[in-house]
Amino acid sequence: MINIKFPDGSVRQYESGVTGYDVAMGISPRLAEQVLAVNIKRPDEPETSKGTVIDVTRPITEDVEIRLLKWEDDEAKKVFWHSSSHLMAEALEALFPGVKFGIGPAIENGFYYDVDMNGRTLTDADFKAIENKMLEFARQKQDYKRIEVSKADAMKYFTEKGDQYKQELISELEDGTITYYTNGQFTDLCRGPHLKNTDVIKAVKVLSLAGAYWRGDEKRQQLTRIYGITFPKASLLTEYLQVLEEAKKRDHRKIGKEMELFTFSQRVGAGLPLWLPRGAALRNTLQNFLQKKQAEYGYLPVVTPHIGGKELYVTSGHYAKYGKDSFQPIHTPQEGEEYLLKPMNCPHHCEIYRSAPRSYKDLPLRFAEFGTVYRYEQSGELHGLTRVRSFTQDDAHLFCRQDQLQEEFEKVIDLILYVFKTLHFDKFTAQVSLRDPKNPSKYIGSDENWNKAEQGIIDAAKKKGLPYVVETGEAAFYGPKLDFMVKDAIGRSWQLGTIQVDYNLPERFELEYIDSDGSRKRPVMIHRAPFGSLERFVAVLLEHTAGHLPLWLHPDQVKVLPVSEKYADYAKKVVNVLNNSDIRASMDDRNETLGKRIRETSLMRVPVLVIVGEKEVADESVSVRRGAVDQGSMSVQGLVDYVRGAVAEELGQ
Numbered sequence: 001m002i003n004i005k006f007p008d009g010s011v012r013q014y015e016s017g018v019t020g021y022d023v024a025m026g027i028s029p030r031l032a033e034q035v036l037a038v039n040i041k042r043p044d045e046p047e048t049s050k051g052t053v054i055d056v057t058r059p060i061t062e063d064v065e066i067r068l069l070k071w072e073d074d075e076a077k078k079v080f081w082h083s084s085s086h087l088m089a090e091a092l093e094a095l096f097p098g099v100k101f102g103i104g105p106a107i108e109n110g111f112y113y114d115v116d117m118n119g120r121t122l123t124d125a126d127f128k129a130i131e132n133k134m135l136e137f138a139r140q141k142q143d144y145k146r147i148e149v150s151k152a153d154a155m156k157y158f159t160e161k162g163d164q165y166k167q168e169l170i171s172e173l174e175d176g177t178i179t180y181y182t183n184g185q186f187t188d189l190c191r192g193p194h195l196k197n198t199d200v201i202k203a204v205k206v207l208s209l210a211g212a213y214w215r216g217d218e219k220r221q222q223l224t225r226i227y228g229i230t231f232p233k234a235s236l237l238t239e240y241l242q243v244l245e246e247a248k249k250r251d252h253r254k255i256g257k258e259m260e261l262f263t264f265s266q267r268v269g270a271g272l273p274l275w276l277p278r279g280a281a282l283r284n285t286l287q288n289f290l291q292k293k294q295a296e297y298g299y300l301p302v303v304t305p306h307i308g309g310k311e312l313y314v315t316s317g318h319y320a321k322y323g324k325d326s327f328q329p330i331h332t333p334q335e336g337e338e339y340l341l342k343p344m345n346c347p348h349h350c351e352i353y354r355s356a357p358r359s360y361k362d363l364p365l366r367f368a369e370f371g372t373v374y375r376y377e378q379s380g381e382l383h384g385l386t387r388v389r390s391f392t393q394d395d396a397h398l399f400c401r402q403d404q405l406q407e408e409f410e411k412v413i414d415l416i417l418y419v420f421k422t423l424h425f426d427k428f429t430a431q432v433s434l435r436d437p438k439n440p441s442k443y444i445g446s447d448e449n450w451n452k453a454e455q456g457i458i459d460a461a462k463k464k465g466l467p468y469v470v471e472t473g474e475a476a477f478y479g480p481k482l483d484f485m486v487k488d489a490i491g492r493s494w495q496l497g498t499i500q501v502d503y504n505l506p507e508r509f510e511l512e513y514i515d516s517d518g519s520r521k522r523p524v525m526i527h528r529a530p531f532g533s534l535e536r537f538v539a540v541l542l543e544h545t546a547g548h549l550p551l552w553l554h555p556d557q558v559k560v561l562p563v564s565e566k567y568a569d570y571a572k573k574v575v576n577v578l579n580n581s582d583i584r585a586s587m588d589d590r591n592e593t594l595g596k597r598i599r600e601t602s603l604m605r606v607p608v609l610v611i612v613g614e615k616e617v618a619d620e621s622v623s624v625r626r627g628a629v630d631q632g633s634m635s636v637q638g639l640v641d642y643v644r645g646a647v648a649e650e651l652g653q
Helices: 020-027 029-034 074-095 124-139 151-161 164-171 234-250 252-258 277-296 310-316 318-325 346-354 402-422 447-463 504-508 534-545 565-580 594-603 614-619 636-650
Strands: 002-005 011-014 037-041 052-054 064-069 110-116 145-148 179-183 186-189 203-213 222-231 307-309 338-341 365-374 390-400 427-434 468-472 481-487 493-502 524-529 558-562 585-587 608-612 621-626 629-635
Touching (some): 020 029, 020 037, 037 074, 052 074, 074 110, 074 124, 074 179, 074 222, 203 234, 222 234, 234 252, 234 534, 252 534, 277 365, 277 390, 307 310, 310 318, 310 338, 310 346, 310 504, 346 504, 346 524, 402 447, 402 524, 447 481, 493 504, 504 524, 565 585, 565 608, 594 608, 621 636
Parallel strands (some): 427 468
Antiparallel strands (some): 002 011, 037 052, 110 222, 145 179, 179 186, 365 390, 493 524
């Protein structure tokens, strides 16, 4: 007999070999129908362990804690969508004999499969046939069967099938660790887990196509990446498609063009955004907002170059980890002299710390910089402002004593929460990112330092009452992280804001301070970026607000429109008063109809529209509209007071 512990703390005994489905059936047949997968956790696993997700039909042979996973659980959705990728592969094989398969993982929303169409070109016109075939197979209630197979047999099967991509994957696996999954006539190399059968897949949508190099290598075969999504109810698919439609309207690339915020140029280079005057004003306002708050927390501004000597990044460890996949060294006329475009600001800040002797009385030191960094991204990965090759981090590095670490970490959390509150990012989850204990070569630093850093982050998250999840294997190579996952207005999740604890760079750069007893000690380093990067943050903010930015942040707070040319002089006076009152205002007196100018101002999402005509000139007043709401007539000074009051309210002043 084995003991199975449930989330409510109760324990029941079962025969060894019981499955999650059996457990669910013993509670209620209805529950058994709803359970898609099972999470098990052994008693000897650490508290931070998330457990292991297994098939609902997989035998359980030891004492475990169990969670029965339903559609509402993210882990279950992942299993559902991974299983659906196999269903899509089965459909593709039936429709297009000779197709070869790369990988087909679940993603945040849905799944994809990378396929070699064997000389055929797949188009949008094929989507309906793929969807119909998937539903046909789903209705057959095909079981997902897990089969353990030897390396030799696996290689033989896929060699005979002529699937070179699976052969390559098998060649890298250890014998005794290889499993197949079959559904219907389709067999795939896969670790799982998967659904019990296909019957729960009720709604299917093939979403899009893209190119993808095999294993992300631009020198290798380009495959066709087919994106899809499935649901257990047709109504859920309908809701999702409505969200997609709304997302298209909110696409920051579209909004950025309409609002004249940024552009790209092939001559400048892919993934290198050009900020237009309005976009630059938006950036500056965001920077000023954060800089003002940082000053209250004792941050000191610093400025560092956009390049650094290669040795700087060898010392930091960045070159060993990223060197081959980043921008290549810059060679100067001096033989053997090499520089790199900086991928991170932290090594430069370490050198600033090293520039003078430090005492325990000097700590904490908080260096802040809006520093532009450069990272090479493959062209297929670039996407508007969310994935670029040049971006500006709202970066800061805090150097503190061990006894100061907890307080400093909590203050950074407070700063990030202030940013979120001000910009109405009300729904978020904190993600504690730990190292992967099974892959220690990915990281630098001692176990002792890692353990201290990881526990410190968890303690801070608990103390602040943050809703948090633990993600093993998501840490930076030099330390664990606390990342903030924000949900936007239509429910999509974005990573914004990060805090990282680092014991390793202080060691690598031999950073020291003189303690009260005269001994030399290492400071602890905290990396933090409330925005993450200005580029990504602006993109998310535009999509969250649909471009309707808060009044305090909008690059054009007020647009003044004279009814006709003869009122332009008065409109100019209004604009001058506003600008002299630190209100961003401009005039549109083009030779166009008032209606057209109003429509175009609306497209620019200008928060406050001011119209002046004969009556306003006579009364020395303005007619004010905010959004779709008419604010009536007021004096010019009244307008100044109105805008200032609205801004103060938004900023909580």
